Amino acid sequence: MTTTTTTTPEYAIAATSLTVRFGAFKATDDVTLGVPVGERRALIGPNGAGKSTLFNLLGGQLRPTEGRVSLLGHDVTRLPAHRRSRLGLARTFQLTNLLAELTVRQNVELTLAARSKAAWVFWRRLGAVDGLAERALDVLARWDLDGSADRPVRELAYGQQRVLEIALAMCGDPEVLLLDEPTAGLSPADARRLTGLVADLPRTVTVVLIEHDMEVAFALADRVSVLQAGRIIADGTPDEVSTDKRVLEAYLGEATSA
Amino acid sequence: MTTPTSTKPDTRPAAAAAPGRSAPRRWAPGAGVLVAVALLMFVPAATDSFYTFVATRMLLLGLLATAFNAVFGFGGMSSLGHAAFFGIGGYAVGIGVTRWDWSPGTVLAAALAAGALAGAVFGLACLRVRGIYLLLLTLALAQALFGLAFYQTEWTGGDNGIPNIPRDGLPAAVREGDGYYRLTLVVVVLCVALLWMYQRSPLGMSVVGTRESESRMSAAGYRPGALRTVAFAVSGAFSAVAGVLEVYLQGSVSTASMSWQISADVLVYAILGGARHFFGPFLGAVAVTGLEVWVSTYTDRWMTVLGVVYVVTALFLADGVLGRAASLLRLARTKSGAGSGTSAEART
Numbered sequence: 001m002t003t004t005t006t007t008t009p010e011y012a013i014a015a016t017s018l019t020v021r022f023g024a025f026k027a028t029d030d031v032t033l034g035v036p037v038g039e040r041r042a043l044i045g046p047n048g049a050g051k052s053t054l055f056n057l058l059g060g061q062l063r064p065t066e067g068r069v070s071l072l073g074h075d076v077t078r079l080p081a082h083r084r085s086r087l088g089l090a091r092t093f094q095l096t097n098l099l100a101e102l103t104v105r106q107n108v109e110l111t112l113a114a115r116s117k118a119a120w121v122f123w124r125r126l127g128a129v130d131g132l133a134e135r136a137l138d139v140l141a142r143w144d145l146d147g148s149a150d151r152p153v154r155e156l157a158y159g160q161q162r163v164l165e166i167a168l169a170m171c172g173d174p175e176v177l178l179l180d181e182p183t184a185g186l187s188p189a190d191a192r193r194l195t196g197l198v199a200d201l202p203r204t205v206t207v208v209l210i211e212h213d214m215e216v217a218f219a220l221a222d223r224v225s226v227l228q229a230g231r232i233i234a235d236g237t238p239d240e241v242s243t244d245k246r247v248l249e250a251y252l253g254e255a256t257s258a
Numbered sequence: 259m260t261t262p263t264s265t266k267p268d269t270r271p272a273a274a275a276a277p278g279r280s281a282p283r284r285w286a287p288g289a290g291v292l293v294a295v296a297l298l299m300f301v302p303a304a305t306d307s308f309y310t311f312v313a314t315r316m317l318l319l320g321l322l323a324t325a326f327n328a329v330f331g332f333g334g335m336s337s338l339g340h341a342a343f344f345g346i347g348g349y350a351v352g353i354g355v356t357r358w359d360w361s362p363g364t365v366l367a368a369a370l371a372a373g374a375l376a377g378a379v380f381g382l383a384c385l386r387v388r389g390i391y392l393l394l395l396t397l398a399l400a401q402a403l404f405g406l407a408f409y410q411t412e413w414t415g416g417d418n419g420i421p422n423i424p425r426d427g428l429p430a431a432v433r434e435g436d437g438y439y440r441l442t443l444v445v446v447v448l449c450v451a452l453l454w455m456y457q458r459s460p461l462g463m464s465v466v467g468t469r470e471s472e473s474r475m476s477a478a479g480y481r482p483g484a485l486r487t488v489a490f491a492v493s494g495a496f497s498a499v500a501g502v503l504e505v506y507l508q509g510s511v512s513t514a515s516m517s518w519q520i521s522a523d524v525l526v527y528a529i530l531g532g533a534r535h536f537f538g539p540f541l542g543a544v545a546v547t548g549l550e551v552w553v554s555t556y557t558d559r560w561m562t563v564l565g566v567v568y569v570v571t572a573l574f575l576a577d578g579v580l581g582r583a584a585s586l587l588r589l590a591r592t593k594s595g596a597g598s599g600t601s602a603e604a605r606t
Contacts, residue, residue, distance in 0.1 A: 099474060
């Protein structure tokens with residue numbers, strides 16, 4: 001176990017016997033999960049299965065009661081979120097989590113500044129440092145957000161906010177990207193657009209995504225892990241998982257009977 | 259992959275044109291400020307010594323409010339402890355000048371350092387508290403410092419304070435009345451300019467980002483705790499400068515400079531003027547101080563009037579005077595420029 005941390009990482013991100021308790025309730029129960037570099041992994045499971053809790057453990061928003069988290073070969077179990085971010089982890093949140101009162105441009109500039117020495121500059125305007133303004137314009141153009149650059153984020157349409165979340169997550173050229181329900185609450189058209197954006201992400205980025213829409217999950221993912229009541233009950237290719245008996249009982253069974 | 263190539267030719271000229279287009283807009287406020295400062299230099303000539311005194315206090319309280327807002331409006335942290343920093347600046351003058359015969363430069367440097375240090379301590383102590391608990395903890399810390407000043411009579415003169423602080427260290431031209439007003443104006447303008455630069459810098463903006471979402475900022479790689487501490491240190495340093503100016507003006511310092519009423523006053527300045535706007539708190543400080551003087555010439559019931567002002571602010575000016583002004587301006591602009599608004603939306 002300890003030797004794997006010194007050699008080239010087998011997994012981009014991995015959890016080992018991860019458990020978190022809230023009182024007597026185990027939100028995550030002995031989860032072991034490894035996502036190889038470059039893979040796209042979907043996490044599915046019914047409401048309350050502990051998908052977002054697992055994401056918070058991987059992202060550093062939450063500390064586990066037991067178990068370990070490793071990121072690109074580093075043991076990051078005790079590292080706070082900002083340190084994991086600097087190691088190459090980025091994420092989006094289930095509920096839109098942006099700098100709502102700031103403009104779209106400022107959101108991007110601040111996110112870009114996080115990774116440069118610019119973060120501690122206090123005597124020059126944000127955009128003027130380190131070419132941040134130009135780099136932000138590039139990012140905005142790439143994600144087709146340049147039309148709303150100077151609008152406060154809270155004024156954006158919800159679909160655009162979800163796009164901006166992914167754009168911000170990709171700002172730091174992450175090696176591992178966690179997407180928490182990127183298409184949740186979107187109109188079908190917006191959801192299709194976002195699915196396309198995720199599918200077009202470079203294959204060098206390891207992507208783990210939580211997705212409620214099974215079709216989307218199966219279309220995007222190389223492999224699928226199924227969570228139920230805090231445990232992983234199945235793990236495999238979309239075809240394997242969609243025919244797995246336990247999954248059908250736990251999850252799809254519910255869906256078809258409904 | 260096809261969209262970037264199609265949009266890039268569009269955005270590049272726009273990006274190149276943007277600085278040229280915004281250049282007059284960027285310089286206009288700067289020129290306006292310069293003209294305003296030049297005009298303010300002549301305030302003493304137009305009024306008597308009492309109003310010059312009032313104007314001096316408006317300036318230094320404006321600085322205090324602006325410094326306070328680095329934590330309150332821009333940091334999203336409600337502090338009720340800024341009297342501590344103000345008082346630290348005041349005692350830097352009182353103790354430094356009477357004991358060690360410090361020059362004003364040394365006093366200023368000591369006040370900046372002590373204010374920043376105290377601010378950092380406040381920031382660190384408040385890392386884990388938010389909202390009303392932050393309010394109470396900052397109040398408690400400030401009251402602890404107040405108690406220290408009250409009981410360390412050997413150093414601070416306790417309740418009596420330190421009277422008759424000599425101003426001999428100041429150049430003769432700026433020692434009294436009109437001259438001191440001009441000195442205060444220069445110091446306040448410099449400090450406010452520095453705060454302005456800080457506030458729009460990456461560091462200052464990331465503090466604003468922390469106000470908006472700590473989890474977003476830490477996911478991006480920032481340390482929200484460090485940023486909160488920085489905000490308090492910057493705010494504490496410049497609040498202490500305001501305290502220095504106050505005590506040189508008054509010629510004495512006592513625990514009154516550290517009393518919690520000052521913390522409450524500065525909170526009101528910020529809310530009344532508009533805490534989301536850089537100059538809102540300054541405006542609030544000037545307005546409340548001016549109103550106090552004006553009302554006091556008619557009635558002794560200043561506190562009653564102040565209460566009514568608070569109620570009106572809370573009911574009708576939720577984002578302060580500047581906030582209301584900005585929203586009215588926006589309304590007028592969208593009414594007149596509806597056409598350009600739709601074309602901008604068509605582009606997205």
